[in-house]
Amino acid sequence: MPGKSMKARLIKLLEKSLETCFEKGILTEKDIPSIEVESTKENSHGDYATNLAMILASSMKTNPRKIADAVAENIQDEDNLLEKWEIAGPGFINFFMRGNAWVTLLKEVDEKKDRYGKSGLGKDKRVQVEFVSANPTGPLHIGHARGAVIGDVIANILEASGFSVFREYYINDAGNQMNNLGKSVFYRYRELSGEKIDYPSECYQGQYIIDLAGEILEKSGDKYLTKEEEEGVIEFFTDYAADRILKGIKTDLEAFGVVFDRYFSEKELYKNDGVWKLLRELQKEGFVYKDGDTMWFNTKDFGDEKDRVVVRANGEPTYFAADIAYHQNKYLRNFDTVIDVWGADHHGYVPRMYAGIQALGKKREALEVVLVQLVNLLRDGKPVAMSTRAGEFVTLGDVVAEVGKDASRYNFLMRRSNSHLDFDLELAKKQSNENPVYYVQYAHARISSIIRTALERGYEIPAYDDVDLSLLVLPEEFNMIKSIDKFPELIEGSAKTLEPHRITFYTNDLASIFHSYYNKNRVLSDDVELSKARLFLVKCAGIVLRNALRILGVSAPERM
């Protein structure tokens, strides 16, 4: 029965065996646990093992080996998958697969091709992934870059898992910072016009502010000099700067392979009194209360350390207030799940947001927050001095221009989101064995090269039914198939845990298995039938590498 992974097939066997045991009365029926089968590390333990008997033993209060005996006894290996199976250790059942059981797994790869690895896990579910969401007060820097790739790849993984995915960037363009941006440009503008200005330290320091001021000066001359702040000058400077900066952000992201379905402006939320309407509603429902001129949200009732302000004493709503409205807006757009990818420095904000969505009547599960730890930018092992305050930082655009899209994306995906990441510019740039991205791409290019050579020698690219797969008998070949077979399960696992790094590690594994095989064995030899079988095998490996790299947003080159 092709179309199922080896694990799935074994689980089926075990389920049937359990049923038989219950029918025969050998085992008394209890809650049937979800059966787990895992691949083993040790060859002497076979290819796969299950701890089923040990799990059952605790609920049935019997000897695990006795249960294992019964289950093993009643396994009906109708498809002839197994060489043998045996009981070992405290009650594991170890499965030893037959050589020719492996090759049947490749049928699915060949049939599905680009679709191999995809699943219907998220069928009919709409999920929104919000990420990056940096203020348009300056270009994106290296820290944003990591969040950008992680958000993007999470979205890719979910798409591959059948979710309907929407990528969104929340433009935080309504707050104080924006006003500050406008002022900064305005001061620089006056400065450029020859005025002596004591440039305030709380203003943005970067060179890009001066560039923007210069642009305005060039286009409009000094006509804003004579106007007073009340006449909307600052507003003009703010809007101009934000617009230009946002365009730059979009350009940088695009070069990085990150494209959003929508850029959502915070201002949108204030239209038609939106934020206020929501606040009044929440007040009516008792989640928001007034204390003097200040309005508080009782986040403490939801497990936060203390209540949080939603409207300041000066009458202005906080960022948090707008964010609740934003999340309400998301749910009104019928997303079943909302995923927020945040920098880890915002972790204190998490309980607040959960409180927010629960007040909106949503379950906790309707929101998932992925925290991305900070990036240490290095060059040749030495930290690169960066100060947002002083306006000295390496931008995302700089990184992509210097090390390239593929290498930088891959490097950002090599660690769990939750742990700190060292990003070394020189290392990421190196086209050597120190740089893992090439290792994987090289495997793909090599496979492409083999296929090219095969075509030159008159082979056709074989399909599943064209080859005698019983000729594949080497342990390395079974090993490769085993790894290929794991791929769909890997994607599913990454989708459930929202962990892109798993795929990075997987591509490395599969590439390693392939390289090793390649060095030891010839794919194309004098033996035509064997060559066809092996060609088919490496073709399948190539498909999987390509599919995995596509999810990572890294190219799979045919030559390099």
Next chain:
RNA sequence: GCGCCCAUAGCUCAGCUGGAUAGAGCGUCGGACUACGAAUCCGAAGGUCGAAGGUUCGAAUCCUUCUGGGCGUGCCA
């Protein structure tokens, strides 16, 4: 002070949500190109999983305490 995260080989990190003798890359040492691409491969050395208790058939993984680092603890975002 309180809260969250991290601690695994010399370095950088995985460890599939509790499984059997803890893995990989880099670095070090020693090997492999007249053969489909050497950006590759093979071998060796390298560990008290920060520490101490606890939970159970079984713990790097779960619970408690402690140590050391990062972040947060705004009517900033």
